[in-house]
Amino acid sequence: MKYVTRFVVVVASVSQLMCQSLSAQERPTAHHYFSKTPHEHIAHWSYTGKNGPEFWGILDPSFRLASSGKQQSPIDIKSAKAKASELPALKFDYRIERMAAINNGHTIQHNGEPGSFLVVGDKRYSLEQYHVHTPSEHTLDGKQFDLEIHFVHKTKSGEVAVVGVFVQADEKAEIDIPLSYDLPTKPGERVELESARNPSDFLPPSREYFTYAGSFTTPPCTEQIRWYVMKQPIGVPPKVLERFVAILKSNNRPVQNLYDRVVEKSK
Numbered sequence: 356m357k358y359v360t361r362f363v364v365v366v367a368s369v370s371q372l373m374c375q376s377l378s379a380q381e382r383p384t385a386h387h388y389f390s391k392t393p394h395e396h397i398a399h400w401s402y403t404g405k406n407g408p409e410f411w412g413i414l415d416p417s418f419r420l421a422s423s424g425k426q427q428s429p430i431d432i433k434s435a436k437a438k439a440s441e442l443p444a445l446k447f448d449y450r451i452e453r454m455a456a457i458n459n460g461h462t463i464q465h466n467g468e469p470g471s472f473l474v475v476g477d478k479r480y481s482l483e484q485y486h487v488h489t490p491s492e493h494t495l496d497g498k499q500f501d502l503e504i505h506f507v508h509k510t511k512s513g514e515v516a517v518v519g520v521f522v523q524a525d526e527k528a529e530i531d532i533p534l535s536y537d538l539p540t541k542p543g544e545r546v547e548l549e550s551a552r553n554p555s556d557f558l559p560p561s562r563e564y565f566t567y568a569g570s571f572t573t574p575p576c577t578e579q580i581r582w583y584v585m586k587q588p589i590g591v592p593p594k595v596l597e598r599f600v601a602i603l604k605s606n607n608r609p610v611q612n613l614y615d616r617v618v619e620k621s622k
């Protein structure tokens with residue numbers, strides 16, 4: 356077995372996680388995506404019911420962009436309408452990292468060690484964490500994929516770029532995304548992974564992408580996020596996907612209006 360659970364600890368109760376009050380912060384890097392522990396996570400929103408996505412914008416003044424923003428994510432990417440452009444290559448300078456998987460009540464987030472970077476043109480972003488949504492948040496020509504991985508990056512000056520990778524079930528796939536380690540099943544649970552791995556294992560072979568100006572897909576739905584959505588999905592065995600779905604159910608925000616934004620695609 357390649358990945359062995361070293362230990363599992365429950366660091367916060369569900370009620371602690373769900374009832375913290377929110378401080379109004381609008382800088383992208385103030386988002387909970389940059390929290391390293393479930394303790395810091397703020398959660399009084401959800402994916403269903405009266406705190407669900409259609410109400411996020413009125414749950415808290417700092418969430419208002421969720422309903423009033425004109426650059427919200429995710430979106431349906433219409434490949435034929437995307438503007439073919441000379442775009443910089445995405446250079447994934449990811450390295451093998453030791454990982455901790457955290458269930459923060461909304462997703463399973465993997466925090467690695469510092470030292471992995473995404474380079475786009477003259478911008479150098481550090482990889483902060485990656486996490487998953489089931490099913491996918493972005494759709495491609497109306498098609499929703501089984502899962503979407505978000506790799507969250509930031510520059511030293513606080514610019515944020517997220518790389519989205521579509522994942523679909525594939526019986527023949529050899530990738531073993533956390534097939535053999537115990538996923539953190541309950542909010543507040545953290546699993547330290549004994550073996551290190553390279554996050555680039557979860558990138559598709561093709562580096563072609565769509566890009567647009569968007570937002571985080573969770574409250575406060577902060578804008579000025581540069582999105583890179585990889586064109587090619589990766590495949591994982593259905594039994595891996597089933598494990599994520601069993602824990603996360605549905606944690607996808609519905610697609611948002613594109614308004615006057617232009618989606619570009621690499622040639």
Ligand SMILES: [Zn+2]
Pocket residue numbers: 486487488505572
């Ligand atoms: Zn996400």
